[in-house]
Amino acid sequence: MSGKILNVALVGLGIGRSHIVEGYLPNADKFRIAAICDLNQDRLDSIGEEFGIEQRLTDFDALLQMDDVDIIDVCTPPMVHYPQIMAALKAGKHVICEKPLVGSLAQLDEVMAVEKTAKGKLMPIFQYRYGDGIEQVRKIIGSGLAGKPYVVTAETFWKRTSEYYEVPWRGKWATELGGVLMTHAIHIHDIVTYLMGPITGLFGRVATRVNDIEVEDCVSASCVLESGALASLTATLGNQDEISRIRLAFENVAFESDHEAYSPGAKPWKIIPANDEVAAKIDDLLKGWVHVPPRFETQVARFHDALTNGAALPVTTDDARRALEIVTAFYHSSETHTEVSLPIGRDHPKYQSWVPAAFRT
Known part of the structure; x- marks a missing residue:
């Protein structure tokens, strides 16, 4: 399996372009960009032409239906990471996702629960x-x-x-x-x-x-x-x-x-x-x-090794949780002027959300 080329569908072409340039092109013996997805048609066409990618979609759900796609690489704005990760895992895909992985510890625990029974593996980005x-x-x-x-x-x-x-x-x-x-x-x-x-x-x-x-x-x-x-x-x-x-x-x-x-x-x-x-x-x-x-080149190469040779994931959802616990602790400590103990559990006041109540949708 070590020589298998894995097909990637990349959604979000802002930081997503860096994933292509720094991660997938230097690892062309391991990955092929099968499709790209973005709501901005001009950017979609520009990057598609630049890298010779024919499959250009504006509908994320369409990526999930592509049988030849092994990995969904999520590079969209933070507020849509959670639903896109969940949908991709439930569709049986491997998932790469930019930081922040999700928008709360509660969401992350839901993702981790789905991950345990999912066919695919999830790797957060910490390049x-x-x-x-x-x-x-x-x-x-x-x-x-x-x-x-x-x-x-x-x-x-x-x-x-x-x-x-x-x-x-x-x-x-x-x-x-x-x-x-x-x-x-x-x-x-x-x-x-x-x-x-x-x-x-x-x-x-x-x-x-x-x-x-x-x-x-x-x-x-x-x-x-x-x-x-x-x-x-x-x-x-x-x-x-x-x-x-x-x-x-x-x-x-x-x-x-x-x-x-x-x-x-x-x-x-x-x-x-x-x-x-x-x-x-x-x-x-x-x-x-x-x-x-440095950066994406090594992280995605090690992800390929994990998927094809059974190596350990280079970054895990446990790592993402530890990072988001620091974020949660910062906000709570600043608000209450108290020291926060980590790890943070389900009983913490900001477990469901660190976003101030006035800004929650």
């Missing part, structure tokens, strides 16, 4: 996990060489002006489902837990300070992780340049990410060992390193 830098750091931590974790700081300092919000669904609770927490910082916060393990306590604040929008564009939190390590999470959409910066301090080594905003894992990270002995062990561990392509 920032991939690249030489993050892979090397994860290998060092996993080997035990790093030792006891102390602290981590994570900064998502990006810039979004009013023009960004001219796209009708952005900046609104009903359609974007959140702001910088949901659409931007969720990547860097996922990296924190990917490398350091789950957050168990969070005290956070959110604010809207940069643009005239409904949702937040500045956040900051103090956290404790399951290991006992401490974390600081800060994000803004009002920075004058754009960086993503992650710094981790362990007993035997410190790490700092490459600062590139949208691919912090692409280049090797700064690795600062405590002494020459630790440095020699790290060099030995990383000897003969094989390049790991």
Whole structure:
């Protein structure tokens, strides 16, 4: 099965174009774009012509009826992820879905229940996990060489002006489902837990300070992780340049990410060992390193391996739940001025929705 080419139907051609360019074209021996779907006919035709894709549809339900489609790749605005994921799983398709996976922990638990009995597998997108830098750091931590974790700081300092919000669904609770927490910082916060393990306590604040929008564009939190390590999470959409910066301090080594905003894992990270002995062990561990392509290229390649060879899914709905628990905890903590314990269960006040009541449809 490892050589099988899987047919993909891609819905939503905004970020969806990046999935094609960064994910499927470099993995042309693994995937074929069988169909594309978008409500914007001009964009549909433009991308169809650009990549030679003949099947161009404006009806999502029509994709579900295509027997030759193995995977539905959902790249639509956040408010329609939940119904499209559910429909695709029930149609027996494998599913890839952009972040945020859904709009509440309640919805996510429903998706996870359907996933357990579905024919297809579901993979959330967290493409920032991939690249030489993050892979090397994860290998060092996993080997035990790093030792006891102390602290981590994570900064998502990006810039979004009013023009960004001219796209009708952005900046609104009903359609974007959140702001910088949901659409931007969720990547860097996922990296924190990917490398350091789950957050168990969070005290956070959110604010809207940069643009005239409904949702937040500045956040900051103090956290404790399951290991006992401490974390600081800060994000803004009002920075004058754009960086993503992650710094981790362990007993035997410190790490700092490459600062590139949208691919912090692409280049090797700064690795600062405590002494020459630790440095020699790290060099030995990383000897003969094989390049790991960044972002979508590696994530979708590993998804193919999971579907055809039985490998583990590179990103799971458990990972998506952990990310959305952080979002939920931020909103609740800021509103109540209390620390929130994670994981978050069904009895939590924001389990059904973190969207303020005044904006719920």
